[in-house]
Amino acid sequence: MLNVVLITALGDEWRLSGTDQESEVLAPYGMLETLKPEVTRSDLQVPGGAGVLPGARRFGPISTVLEFYLKAREGEDLEDTHRRFRQGWAAATWSNPCVISIESDNPLSPLTFELVVDGVLPGVSVDMRRRSAATLSVPVLCADGVAKSSVMTGTEKVTVTNHGDVNVWPKIRYQGAGGVVTNPSGAKFTLPRAAEETIIDLNPRVLRLDGAFPENVPPGDTGVWVLPAGAQLEWTLGVADPWS
Numbered sequence: 001m002l003n004v005v006l007i008t009a010l011g012d013e014w015r016l017s018g019t020d021q022e023s024e025v026l027a028p029y030g031m032l033e034t035l036k037p038e039v040t041r042s043d044l045q046v047p048g049g050a051g052v053l054p055g056a057r058r059f060g061p062i063s064t065v066l067e068f069y070l071k072a073r074e075g076e077d078l079e080d081t082h083r084r085f086r087q088g089w090a091a092a093t094w095s096n097p098c099v100i101s102i103e104s105d106n107p108l109s110p111l112t113f114e115l116v117v118d119g120v121l122p123g124v125s126v127d128m129r130r131r132s133a134a135t136l137s138v139p140v141l142c143a144d145g146v147a148k149s150s151v152m153t154g155t156e157k158v159t160v161t162n163h164g165d166v167n168v169w170p171k172i173r174y175q176g177a178g179g180v181v182t183n184p185s186g187a188k189f190t191l192p193r194a195a196e197e198t199i200i201d202l203n204p205r206v207l208r209l210d211g212a213f214p215e216n217v218p219p220g221d222t223g224v225w226v227l228p229a230g231a232q233l234e235w236t237l238g239v240a241d242p243w244s
Helices: 079-090
Strands: 003-007 013-015 039-041 057-059 062-071 098-103 111-117 133-142 152-155 157-161 171-176 179-182 188-191 194-201 222-226 231-235
Touching: 062 079, 079 133, 152 157, 157 231, 188 194
Parallel strands: none
Antiparallel strands: 003 013, 003 098, 039 057, 062 133, 098 111, 111 133, 152 231, 157 222, 171 194, 171 231, 179 188, 179 222
């Protein structure tokens, strides 16, 4: 089973895996194969021996060019679809990206790639009012390098099991009195009182709460957080191969 949908930054949706009777924008054969990250491993040489000690996989960003097939609606020219499609990509930002959503046999489906234009869109070769079909190549960048699951949540005592391929760094969403948070290691920190809804990201690259400890759940592992009343843990799983 495979269903692939593009959702642009303007909210337009096109079923890339459909037929030209279902969608004005399609993915040509082989186009989606390039949605995969560059992978390296932190291998160590075996002292005095042959081979290596296999290390952890590291996923780089996805930087590729996606080609889309555009077809006019029955009785219309291509201009409207072409303009809306380009505008949807041009409007994409890291806070409001274009999304390719994949429903497959993967148990974590649907999984999504978040994409922005890598550079600029190509120029237009012809007046699209004269065409009924065309292709458009879009240079894209996925900074995460992996597809994301839907957001998972939990309150009070929360168990996070990482079925994905990258570390999970949860977020804490809360409002009100705050209270003590217990991390998987047993380390504790306190959420201060918050009059408005507040999000604490436990990723060390963005963690900004004094006394808070950044802890993650590695692939294949499990971690347990204990939260105060009024707090919710949120996390997503990152998957390198969302197709199976």
